[in-house]
Amino acid sequence: MIALLIILLAFMIIGSLIAIETRDLLSSVICVGAVGMGLSVVFLLLGAPDLAIVQVAVEVLSLIILLRVIVIREDVTIAHRFRHEDVFATSAALVFFGIFLVFAWRTFQQLPAFGQPSLAVSGNYLAHGLSDVNSPNIVTSILLDYRAYDTLGEATVIFTAIIGALAILRTTGRISDERHDPDR
């Protein structure tokens, strides 16, 4: 299973690199979709079907939105020429990336082993979750009973974002104000 995970992660990294570097926006969006689907298979292999379902559904919806944007707008991407001024920026980025790798490696040595969390509260949830909430799906009983306050926060974040989008992208009242503006 570890080998399959590594293959999938390599596939996702290659897909995201192609999505950044390719010039055609349509193939870039398709690569983003491939990365998202690979991520959902990774979630499924790691034993998180809840996350996998959410990932597939949200990925399909966001892909439709991105495709729609690309069909409407026909942007031409400009190829980036390598100049001599870029040498300093690239080398500085590489140096900082190396420093980050060293510290990340040292940090990962300190982490608990895979599948052995150091928090004692998660074992408590697993031991008493079924009798406390009577829900066979332990993820839902944690999300909506033990940690429902966090879920309320997430719902508030989505609600605020959508209300902001509805307010900015509205059509009523936006045009007539601009027409009556004498400065335009």
Next chain:
Amino acid sequence: MSGMTLIVKTIARLVVGFIIVFGCCVVLHGHLSPGGGFAGGAMLACGFVLVLLAYGRTETRRIISENRAATWDSLGAFAFLSIALVGYFSGAFFRNFLPLGRQFQLISSGTVMWSNVAIGIKVGACLFAAYLVLAGFRTAEDM
């Protein structure tokens, strides 16, 4: 924009009911099987987006407009918050005040199922509203 061809419209009319029923099933069985409010709500939004893509914006807005989607969004959020507040007045914030019922039954686990329903309505309506306003957005020069 008056939608796509007759083939797409017919297929969408056949398929969208199954998508919405499956989304409702995932929302309602969130406490029994994988899935839940967020995943089922995203599926419901996908079904409505299919209708929007096949039939065009003017046809879809007669069934469910931006204002109606925003109303359902607010109703779902309000239902989730009122579940929390009823729990607050009977002990603690988000207290599971309903009877737990028998395991593996549909009506069980107290408030968890109803919170899932509220979140499903909220997420489905708000994702569809986001797509609807993005699809209908025009800059001032286009109008």
